[in-house]
Amino acid sequence: xxxxxxxxxxxxxxxxxxxxxxxxxxxxxxxxxxxxxxxxxxxxxxxxxxxxxxxxxxxxxxxxxxxxxxxxxxxxxxxxxxxxxxxxxxxxxxxxxxxxxxxxxxxxxxxxxxxxxxxxxxxxxxxxxxxxxxxxxxxxxxxxxxxxxxxxxxxxxxxxxxxxxxxxxxxxxxxxxxxxxxxxxxxxxxxxxxxxxxxxxxxxxxxxxxxxxxxxxxxxxxxxxxxxxxxxxxxxxxxxxxxxxxxxxxxxxxxxxxxxxxxxxxxxxxxxxxxxxxxxxxxxxxxxxxxxxxxxxxxxxxxxxxxxxxxxxxxxxxxxxxxxxxxxxxxx
Numbered sequence: 637x638x639x640x641x642x643x644x645x646x647x648x649x650x651x652x653x654x655x656x657x658x659x660x661x662x663x664x665x666x667x668x669x670x671x672x673x674x675x676x677x678x679x680x681x682x683x684x685x686x687x688x689x690x691x692x693x694x695x696x697x698x699x700x701x702x703x704x705x706x707x708x709x710x711x712x713x714x715x716x717x718x719x720x721x722x723x724x725x726x727x728x729x730x731x732x733x734x735x736x737x738x739x740x741x742x743x744x745x746x747x748x749x750x751x752x753x754x755x756x757x758x759x760x761x762x763x764x765x766x767x768x769x770x771x772x773x774x775x776x777x778x779x780x781x782x783x784x785x786x787x788x789x790x791x792x793x794x795x796x797x798x799x800x801x802x803x804x805x806x807x808x809x810x811x812x813x814x815x816x817x818x819x820x821x822x823x824x825x826x827x828x829x830x831x832x833x834x835x836x837x838x839x840x841x842x843x844x845x846x847x848x849x850x851x852x853x854x855x856x857x858x859x860x861x862x863x864x865x866x867x868x869x870x871x872x873x874x875x876x877x878x879x880x881x882x883x884x885x886x887x888x889x890x891x892x893x894x895x896x897x898x899x900x901x902x903x904x905x906x907x908x909x910x911x912x913x914x915x916x917x918x919x920x921x922x923x924x925x926x927x928x929x930x931x932x933x934x935x936x937x938x939x940x941x942x943x944x945x946x947x948x949x950x951x952x953x954x955x956x957x958x959x960x961x962x963x964x965x966x967x968x
Contacts, residue, residue, distance in 0.1 A: 656793045658690040658785035660774045661817060662844065662925060662955065663918045665872030666887040668862060676813070676830040677859060682872035683817050684824045684839055684955040688846075690774050690782060692745065692789040694797055697721055697765040719765035720749050727773045731949050737772060744783040744811060745770060748790035751807045752800075761800035775949055777852025779919030781814040788818035805832075813855075814919075823956035826874060838958040840880050843934045844925050845912060847941065848949040849899035851922045858920035861892035882927055885916035893921045900924060903948070910937050928952075 661683045669678040697719070722745055726733040741747070745768055753763040768790065774782035791804045808815035813831030822836040869886035876883045894901045900917060903924040907915045912926040912933060928934035934952035942950040 653693060653695055654793045654797045655691060655693045656789035656796075658692055658774070658782075658789035658818070659956070660686040660688045660690075660780040660782060660785060660953075661814060661918075662686055662780065662846075663887060664839070664842075664877060664916075665869075665885050666889060666919065667869055667871050668859075668888045671863075672830065674830075678829060679813075679827065679831065680871050681827045682824065682837075682839070682874060682877065683814075683822075683827050684842065685822065686780070686844075686953050686955055688774055688780075688951065688953045690786055690789070691771040692786055692793055693769040693771075694790070694793040695767040695769075696797075697767045720746055720768060721765070722746055722768045722770065725769050725771050727771045729773060732772055732775060737776060744787040745790050748787040748807070748811055749794060751811065752791055752794045752802065752804075755802040755807055756794075756798060756800035759801045761798060763794060763798045763800075766794065766797075775848040775923065777854065778848045778923040779853065779917065779921045780846075780848075780923050781818060781919070784812045784814035785818045787811045787815050791819065823958045826872075837874060837878070839874075839877050839955070841957045842955040843928045843931045844953050844955065845907065845910075845928055845934045845937050845941070846923055846925050846949075846951045846953055847903045847907060847945075848923045849903045849945075850947060850949070851897050851899040853893060853897060853900070853921040855920040858889045858893050861896055862889050865892050865895070867891055882913050882929075885914045885927070887917050887919075889920050890917040893917065897922060906941065906945070910941070912937055 664682040664684055667680040669680060671677050722739045722743060724737055724739060749766060749768065756763045770786060774780050776782045788808060791807060795804060804819055805816055808819045809832050816832050817825055817827055817834050820834045824837050824839040826835045826837055867888055869888045873883050894904060900922045904915060907924055907926040910926060912928040914927045917924050938950050938952040
């Protein structure tokens with residue numbers, strides 16, 4: 637996907653505000669086909685988009701004046717030195733709002749903004765310093781592509797504010813393996829390569845119970861553990877899932893992660909004990925999930941589990957329907 641046009645040459649011509657939703661993704665199965673020459677792994681996975689989403693708001697930075705919102709809790713001095721300013725606005729989710737989030741130059745929002753600015757400059761479009769506000773509703777380090785979704789939303793928002801003949805997918809590939817799917821807008825897709833091959837498919841909406849037990853698991857660590865204890869799993873049964881059959885879900889990273897991260901092992905055990913349906917781990921973890929029969933079952937189980945395990949982030953969610961909106965941008 638590319639956004640073309642001369643676009644605005646400065647802050648005065650930019651929209652006052654552009655907001656983008658940044659939906660989470662879930663892996664309904666993950667197979668590892670082998671290690672690539674570039675150090676990444678070839679994957680075969682089925683991704684679905686969730687109705688759980690962060691929000692990213694972009695404005696032209698007002699002459700380096702801080703964000704006026706009294707609700708802002710976290711600010712990035714590193715971002716200020718580069719021109720862009722990233723601030724975090726509480727989501728009203730006490731569990732997540734109190735967790736620290738890195739807002740420095742390694743945050744994918746700032747990396748995406750810098751990448752878009754460089755690419756736009758190469759085609760003659762100036763992107764001025766931006767004020768970036770992030771509302772986090774997706775746990776990070778959780779296997780739900782929260783950072784990648786934020787990066788994709790940043791690229792879309794900047795492209796809407798300052799259009800340029802920039803290939804967003806090419807930029808996305810440089811930022812993270814999940815970014816291409818997050819840019820695609822697909823409700824569900826078969827994803828291959830390191831994540832750059834995204835083929836949209838159709839999977840009915842699923843009612844899911846998510847459990848993030850608070851342990852951050854890096855993808856690098858998870859793949860390293862898998863390399864030490866390799867397992868193969870069946871490919872995601874796309875036909876069965878498309879038909880709505882609640883088949884077992886296989887993630888090749890799950891055994892290695894569960895063996896080394898007690899919180900993941902505990903979350904999987906709790907979910908299996910609920911008897912809702914198929915249970916699995918998303919991506920490299922540590923979020924685990926159960927596929928419930930319907931929304932009422934997922935909501936009831938979430939309420940019960942949250943009472944028993946207040947130290948866990950527990951939510952009932954739905955996957956997106958085919959053709960449903962990604963979230964879209966708004967200006968004004």
